[in-house]
Amino acid sequence: MSRIANSTQTVSFQAFGGVDVLELVEIEMPHPRPGEVLVEVLVAGINHIEAYIRRGQFVDHIDCAENQTQGSDFAGIVLEVGEGVTTLRRNAEVLGHARLSSQAYHVVVPASNLVVKPKHLPWEVAGALFLAGLTAYDTIESVNIRPGDAIVVSAAAGGVGSIEIQLAKLKGATVIGTCGERNFDYLRQLGVKPVVYGDGLAERIEKLAPNGVAAYLDNFGVDGADISAALGVDPSRFTSSDDRKACELAAIVPDAEAAAHNTQVLGMLADLAGSRAISLLISGYYPFGLVQEAFDDLETRHARGKIVLGMKPAHSYGITKARSIHDAMD
Numbered sequence: 389m390s391r392i393a394n395s396t397q398t399v400s401f402q403a404f405g406g407v408d409v410l411e412l413v414e415i416e417m418p419h420p421r422p423g424e425v426l427v428e429v430l431v432a433g434i435n436h437i438e439a440y441i442r443r444g445q446f447v448d449h450i451d452c453a454e455n456q457t458q459g460s461d462f463a464g465i466v467l468e469v470g471e472g473v474t475t476l477r478r479n480a481e482v483l484g485h486a487r488l489s490s491q492a493y494h495v496v497v498p499a500s501n502l503v504v505k506p507k508h509l510p511w512e513v514a515g516a517l518f519l520a521g522l523t524a525y526d527t528i529e530s531v532n533i534r535p536g537d538a539i540v541v542s543a544a545a546g547g548v549g550s551i552e553i554q555l556a557k558l559k560g561a562t563v564i565g566t567c568g569e570r571n572f573d574y575l576r577q578l579g580v581k582p583v584v585y586g587d588g589l590a591e592r593i594e595k596l597a598p599n600g601v602a603a604y605l606d607n608f609g610v611d612g613a614d615i616s617a618a619l620g621v622d623p624s625r626f627t628s629s630d631d632r633k634a635c636e637l638a639a640i641v642p643d644a645e646a647a648a649h650n651t652q653v654l655g656m657l658a659d660l661a662g663s664r665a666i667s668l669l670i671s672g673y674y675p676f677g678l679v680q681e682a683f684d685d686l687e688t689r690h691a692r693g694k695i696v697l698g699m700k701p702a703h704s705y706g707i708t709k710a711r712s713i714h715d716a717m718d
């Protein structure tokens with residue numbers, strides 16, 4: 389058995405601020421206590437909520453200290469199991485969720501936070517699935533979709549939206565997704581009717597859904613409530629960006645019951661993605677050391693699918709953003 393190093397690196401910030409406060413710091417290698425598992429992280433997803441926490445916007449909601457680490461999503465390989473863990477062994481391939489700590493070369497979590505990675509699920513998708521997938525799943529469940537419903541999803545090409553639209557389609561809904569024109573082809577490939585956001589959106593949606601809109605999922609959170617009301621959507625079937633914020637914050641620091649739910653949903657999503665029933669586009673794969681650049685890309689709010697940090701990059705140069713390819717062709 390190979391030796392485990394004495395130290396490792398994690399993303400950390402020591403003061404609230406922009407991407408420039410993010411740094412990689414050396415820490416002592418963590419080891420699992422009873423019931424826990426040490427995972428070597430291969431891929432960790434990044435999420436807007438982490439940027440909001442880093443900017444100090446959630447000091448009243450999340451216990452934030454100096455030397456704060458971050459990250460919920462990850463996939464990797466089990467290195468060490470704590471006493472009493474019988475469900476996983478060293479070298480098992482897993483994905484999971486962590487409390488503000490997954491953006492690191494190594495993470496320790498309760499064994500109950502992990503699911504075995506389906507064989508055909510790519511690492512980068514496995515590492516990006518947790519927070520966006522859970523938010524999408526819980527949001528879709530909250531609006532009670534029935535076969536034949538026409539629903540609207542805002543920011544449909546983003547991390548959360550692109551999963552929501554596919555879960556809604558699996559329930560038999562007709563889905564209209566708001567996006568910029570550059571994402572029309574992407575959404576059409578997923579079987580979604582794209583519609584450009586901005587002035588006149590309600591009228592454009594009415595043309596695409598002449599029999600009415602049953603539910604409105606507002607990820608972007610600018611004018612969704614007004615548009616949903618204008619379309620005559622029952623308020624109980626409208627979800628706001630604030631609902632989404634509450635859902636994400638609860639997922640980041642869950643109680644035991646919520647953590648069990650989160651693992652169960654993650655397992656379900658991993659099976660769906662592993663069997664290609666849903667797909668998750670990874671439009672940015674950043675070497676771990678480029679964590680500032682990765683968040684910079686995310687925070688432009690025009691990512692398609694998800695952006696991830698790769699802990700085993702082949703090289704650390706020549707990052708091409710998916711949107712740059714399109715822009716270069718204009």
Ligand SMILES: NC(=O)c1ccc[n+]([C@@H]2O[C@H](COP(=O)([O-])OP(=O)(O)OC[C@H]3O[C@@H](n4cnc5c(N)ncnc54)[C@H](OP(=O)(O)O)[C@@H]3O)[C@@H](O)[C@H]2O)c1
Nearest residue numbers: 436543545546547548567568571585607608629633689690
């Ligand atoms: N309230 C909250 O707590 C909360 C939490 C997390 C995220 N959010 C917001 O929700 C949005 C989506 O979240 P995500 O995690 O899926 O992020 P994401 O992956 O970064 O999604 C970005 C998507 O937003 C779309 N977009 C940009 N401007 C838009 C606009 N004016 N109207 C509608 N869509 C627009 C982009 O489409 P185009 O490139 O085609 O323009 C892009 O596909 C993010 O912008 C984020 O800031 C809010």
